[in-house]
Amino acid sequence: MKKVSKFSREILLFLGALLFLSPVYIMFVNSFKTRAEMYENVLALPQELTFEYYAGAMHRMNFITAFGNSLFITIVSIIFIVTLSSMTAWMLARTNNKLSKIIFMTFIATMLIPFQTIMMPLLQLMDQIMRATGIPMLNTRGGLIFMHIGFNSSMAVFLYHGFVKSIPKSLEEAATIDGCTKFGTFWRVVFPMLKPITVTVIILNVIQIWNDFLLPSLVLTSTNLRTIPLSTFYFFGEFTIQWNMAMAGLTLTVIPVVIFYIFAQRHIIKGIGEGAVK
């Protein structure tokens, strides 16, 4: 008797979770349906698998280009964030003076600033820099990456700083005595030890940068530079909505996320927990 009730609870929990994800199911099945079929029943499985709407959505969203842009921007930003934040955080954590404390507190304090407070002056400043130096800050992938680094480094510095404080100094001191420069000590001795928190930093930033919409929408104006959220936005704005094609487009944008989730699930859940609790 008790076994049966446990089994039914298992099933109930699983069905509950499936029901929770039903919007994803509805999105997926309707990406294959004709309009008539959709109208008949949105919840039913499609009668036949046609990839017609996927082809249309890929073409209209310029999906391959957008995917490439998103991938490039996310990866390069994260390489810089990890490198620069870990170096800075280590220096700040190991230098015990007023200046390093002030710098660290500034990083923390600015985490309070919502993006909307900075967005307009940021664009003005980037425009001024562009005109003064000729460096193309606006409407370039490089400029966007530069800004992603600026916005996401505080959190990374904060996480790295906390982690560095928890590892012993003795290994670094030994390396210094053996004649290692600070640079060598950091990359050969310290950085490998930071691996767990590096994984957390990478995960949090992948989610943040991949999905970011507002910053790229302000910085990028050329069609061929659009990231996935941007091309989705314009895809919905430019045409009267053809829901089957729209669902195909949305499914396309969700696929990379699901693949990433399947491969990094354990790290993601751990990373979210750590990132939030600290």
Add this chain to the structure above:
Amino acid sequence: MKLRKNKGWFILFTVPLLIIFTTVVLIPFVMGIYYSFFRWDGIGANPMTFVGLENYTRLFGDNRFLDSAWLTVKFTILSLISVNVIALTFALLVTTKLRTVNAARAMFFMPNLIGGLILGYIWQFIFSDAFRIMGELTGFETLFFNWLLSPDYALYALVFVFTWQMAGYMMIIYITGIQGIPNDVIEASTIDGASYWDRLRKIIFPLLMPAFTICLFLTLSFGFKIYDVNLSLTGGGPINSTELFALHIYNEIFGYSRYGYGQAKAVVFFIIVAAVTLSQVYMTKRREVEM
């Protein structure tokens, strides 16, 4: 000699990031406060007129701004309740000894990874088409209709979708809290004959206080700053009934080209967010001392 060398390393390690950080965050922040004292339409060739505090005093008579502020508060409070009730329920469900808990946990968390913009579009379809058809099928047409077209219900639609997005995230934090509760305390209470409800109320909830604090304030701060879902699900409509703070500021600056006035609103937005977050830090710290 050694001291100077150390200084060199310090500069080499920190200055690259500091330059980027200063250009992207610090300088624009200061510029933002400066801009908020001017009247300007954002066109470089047009003059900026210094108006002092006028942009700030004007806020009190701006009905759209006050409506938006009130909507944001309403949205945040409703979300605070629904996100945390559901997240806690999920967390309690997936910390049982069932075998499907891992799969369920992964599925509950999934929506959080999909960007807010895309979530909003998925739900736009569900509200506009799936809800209508479900209403026809089940006969519950009073519940299943297009919420997004009704000024009274659109805000609830936003709360609904935000809950769907955030519940999994908060669940993770509650799970961490629940797993931190020592097993012997639970076992002792079971032996003493405590019911599940007693255990929940007298043991689990009090020991979850730190997780509560984190979750409440994270929801508060995320709710206050919501933008992407707002833009793609309702776009602020119908008739501005869901134009929350962040979207309102965007529209004021870039939509109506009131750069100075919009920036003053953005500064006020910062002050509110900072006040809320700082009180969180204060309360968390105080609680840590107590424990």
